[in-house]
Amino acid sequence: MRDEIEKVNSETIQKRDDVILGESHDGHRVLHHPQSRQYFRLGLREAKFYDSLVDAATKNSLYELHKGEFSPEEIDAITDWFRQQGLLAGGDIIETKEEKRSFFGNILQFLLRPDSFRFTIWDPNATLDYFRKSINLMFSPAAIALYIFIFISPVLLLFARPDLGASAIRDFTPLNFQIVLVAYIAILIINAFHELAHAMVCKAFGGNVHKIGLLFLYFSPVVYSDVSDSWRFTSRSQKIAVASAGIAFQLILTSIGLCLWLITSNAIIAYVVFANTMLALINLFPFIKLDGYWIVAHILNEPNLMSKSRELVLGKIRDLVVNHRIQTPDNERSAVLAFGMVSSVVVPAFWMLGLYGLYYRLSQISPLVAMIVVSAFSIGLLYRVYLAARVEVSKISGYRSS
Numbered sequence: 208m209r210d211e212i213e214k215v216n217s218e219t220i221q222k223r224d225d226v227i228l229g230e231s232h233d234g235h236r237v238l239h240h241p242q243s244r245q246y247f248r249l250g251l252r253e254a255k256f257y258d259s260l261v262d263a264a265t266k267n268s269l270y271e272l273h274k275g276e277f278s279p280e281e282i283d284a285i286t287d288w289f290r291q292q293g294l295l296a297g298g299d300i301i302e303t304k305e306e307k308r309s310f311f312g313n314i315l316q317f318l319l320r321p322d323s324f325r326f327t328i329w330d331p332n333a334t335l336d337y338f339r340k341s342i343n344l345m346f347s348p349a350a351i352a353l354y355i356f357i358f359i360s361p362v363l364l365l366f367a368r369p370d371l372g373a374s375a376i377r378d379f380t381p382l383n384f385q386i387v388l389v390a391y392i393a394i395l396i397i398n399a400f401h402e403l404a405h406a407m408v409c410k411a412f413g414g415n416v417h418k419i420g421l422l423f424l425y426f427s428p429v430v431y432s433d434v435s436d437s438w439r440f441t442s443r444s445q446k447i448a449v450a451s452a453g454i455a456f457q458l459i460l461t462s463i464g465l466c467l468w469l470i471t472s473n474a475i476i477a478y479v480v481f482a483n484t485m486l487a488l489i490n491l492f493p494f495i496k497l498d499g500y501w502i503v504a505h506i507l508n509e510p511n512l513m514s515k516s517r518e519l520v521l522g523k524i525r526d527l528v529v530n531h532r533i534q535t536p537d538n539e540r541s542a543v544l545a546f547g548m549v550s551s552v553v554v555p556a557f558w559m560l561g562l563y564g565l566y567y568r569l570s571q572i573s574p575l576v577a578m579i580v581v582s583a584f585s586i587g588l589l590y591r592v593y594l595a596a597r598v599e600v601s602k603i604s605g606y607r608s609s
């Protein structure tokens with residue numbers, strides 16, 4: 208036992224040099240772990256302590272160094288937590304898991320967590336830096352005024368020429384293969400620009416964007432742009448602007464499209480406008496990790512809203528099981544709790560919808576292949592539910608015995 212204590216005390220403690228510590232804001236600082244793409248909110252005291260771990264130190268030397276400021280127990284608890292979260296140099300569990308995985312390990316990981324896989328297509332950062340001056344111009348007050356004018360222009364046009372609306376509706380043609388094809392290609396291109404809009408707004412406020420790529424959201428491929436650097440911004444409205452940039456771009460495009468449709472009476476434009484607007488609105492749905500989710504996360508100032516809110520809901524269930532009562536939360540937490548309650552219904556529903564969609568698409572090729580693939584993913588999902596349930600049961604029995 209004595210040896211063990213000695214060993215723990217002599218273990219070196221040093222911060223990771225790639226972890227980014229944001230500026231102080233609202234009595235906390237946001238810490239960004241780029242390897243695991245996680246964010247942590249630290250109190251100013253703890254953040255200062257973390258920031259001071261530049262050189263490798265032992266616990267004993269830290270006890271000495273922070274005497275009067277932190278108790279040894281506090282230092283133990285904080286450094287243990289840093290280690291568990293993979294925030295210390297060396298012995299980093301998260302990093303080795305990500306990097307050293309075999310081929311079969313990768314397949315297994317994909318079956319277990321298809322949602323955590325990200326394929327990077329392009330690192331736009333250097334290009335964005337190159338066009339930085341033009342990007343800044345695009346977000347000048349004059350440019351913003353222009354966007355607002357474009358946004359309301361279909362209404363102005365209809366006021367000036369009401370006859371255009373009547374003729375556009377008269378010339379409407381039903382959907383055919385050509386229209387579907389053109390609309391599909393247009394939506395793909397619009398999607399690429401949607402991601403670029405996120406990246407450009409992030410760059411305009413001084414953030415870096417190193418990844419634009421593909422991820423799988425409930426088994427459907429989705430283009431994403433990694434604007435997580437915006438969590439370092441101290442202004443909440445800047446963060447919200449980055450998260451809403453893609454949708455704002457699409458809505459401006461809707462206005463331009465409506466004007467073009469009114470002027471040309473071309474039905475293809477009307478279909479593209481409709482598809483574009485619907486996709487933008489779906490993107491606002493906050494309970495799955497689309498743009499709407501990140502907007503709400505910024506409004507509630509909660510970088511890990513999904514896991515935090517789920518933990519709150521589970522905490523209430525534990526409370527009910529162990530103490531047979533639920534404590535009422537304070538205001539800000541009750542918003543997070545409400546989010547968690549809705550998302551714990553919505554998220555499983557989306558997994559099931561996603562599995563069904565995957566089965567439907569694959570069964571067009573081969574029902575057998577569809578059956579095998581969907582079964583494999585289902586087993587993976589059930590295994591995750593089992594692991595989570597096991598942790599919960601052990602927590603509840605832990606409370607009971609203590």
Ligand SMILES: [Zn+2]
Binds near residue numbers: 401402454490498
């Ligand atoms: Zn987006």
